[in-house]
Amino acid sequence: MTEIVATTPGLYPLPDWAKEQLKDQKGNQKEDLISGDEGAEIQDSYEEVRTEFIDAQQAASLDLVVEGQGRWDDMLAHPLAVNDAVDTRGIVRYYDNNNFYRDPVVTGDLEATGDIAEELEAASQQVENLQAVLPGPYSLADLATDEHYGDEAAFQAAIAEFLAEEAELLPDVETLFLLEPSLVENAPGDGADERASEAIDTVAGATDADVVVHPYWGALEEKVYAHVMDADIDALGFDLISDHEQNVYNAQEYGAPDDVALGIVDGQNTLVEEPETIEERIEWFTDQTQQNDYERIYATTNTETFYLPVNRFEEKLEALGALNKTEVKA
Template sequence: MTEIVATTPGLYPLPDWAKEQLKNQKGNQKADLISGDESEEIEQSYEDVRTEFIDAQQAASLDRIVEGQGRWDDMLAHPLAVNDAVDTQGIVRYYDNNNFYRDPVVTGDLEATGDVANELEAAAEQVEEGLQAVLPGPYSLADLATDEHYGDDAAFQAAIADFLADEADLLPDVETLFLLEPSLVENAPGEGADERASDAIDTVAAATDAEVVVHPYWGALEEKVYAHVMDADIDALGFDLISDHEQNVYNAQEYGTPDDVALGIVDGQNTLVEEPETIEERIEWFTDQTQQNDYERIYATTNTETFYLPVNRFEEKLEALGALNKTEVKA
């Protein structure tokens, strides 16, 4: 019997009240220009945001609860943006979306800050079970950053992997860790770099006892990249069935999957809210297409972050995912 686990990859949209409040608290700066040294009132605002995110997930009966990453104004680059060895410079486009982050330029030896762990510690006070951590994957974080210290791509990626492993080691007790790896799709590693990307994922995964889910999105992995990611010691691999269902199914058919998979079957960027029955049909379609694979667990999730959605649509999508808990799904 396959276990269906309703969850998300985090990075939720800030409520309107929080956007306005934080803008005022930061002296009318853009909300994404955060130094990491917040005042007490800014910290309180983010705590209130976290509580709202957790309440929404619990009300929707999700099986895994994320912190929501309300402070991650620099998107996946956030763990570097708050690091003393990083100079956060000019605004750059976040992949091909109309969202932006500050370019994290690494200028010294990276050491873990415990910033993400602190957020999870706070979330753990409100979540009795099912807590899920979210980190950028090592390949994506290295891709989004600029190196002015380590000297070459291989050394830089290894340093990023070690940094994330140290951050993961500081996390409180969580059931699942989602490593978000859109760059594996958006800027696929070439020959040699694909194997290094797999090794980097191994480094991070080895640092935690949690179930590790590598979640690429905005398309499907190239075949060689897929094969190398399959070599990594991970518990589950993600498939963005919204952006490219055909190639993702082909990869699963041709190269197999881990025992667990994460299926991106709710659109994290489109305001159209899927019915629970539609989500169930998408799960069944994937399992029918990949009958040679015997899945122990399927994480049913949005394909991307929901940062781009209006808050009301975001909450409705949480409710649609949570409704899967009350419905028998054939898998």
């Protein structure tokens, strides 16, 4: 029998009170923030945000709870933005949307900071069914600029080792989502696709948690899909909101892991899906890919949700949590 697990890929929208409070608190601390050294007031604000995120997920009855990544001002680039071997420079557009991040320029040898482990350790004091979130190594290398390693392959390998070190420091978590939108948005070519798979292997091998590679904003190209399927991961994500046809084709043509993550709630659109609609999307995917026998399906938003107003974000959590999993035919 297939297990349905309601969860999200994190990166939640900051509550309005937190935006104003943090804006005031950060006013004169720009250099400290760039180095990752926040003052006590700012740390307290983020602790309140974390608690609010966790409370919202628990109230919605999600099966796996994320920390929420309220501190990730630079979104997926955050793990580099707080690293001493990185200079944060000009503002860069975050993929093809109206969100921006500071360009993380790697200028020295990367070493783990434990920054994300600290966030998750704090979250673990409030919840047991914890899920970690990290950028995937291909996407993080794609979002960054290299002024140290000097070679694309060496840089991606260094990013993978850095993320593996960060993963080793994480507290006990049930699942680790590796977010890999660049595999879709800036697909690796011949040779690079195999290196991307090897980089994912490096990170996945650093944790005992179930590892989910979650691409989004479309579907993987066929060769990239085949290489990611070769990676030693537990589950692969399918963004059924952005491109359901190609994602289903990939699963039909090349198979799928025993566990899959289905992006079946729109992380960018304010229209809130009914639980019945979400259930129908799960059933549609499994009907279309009957040759695959799924043990676990992660029901999730297709993308991060920081694009959404807070009230719509919370309503989408509730819709996911309200899944009648005993009646979903998977």
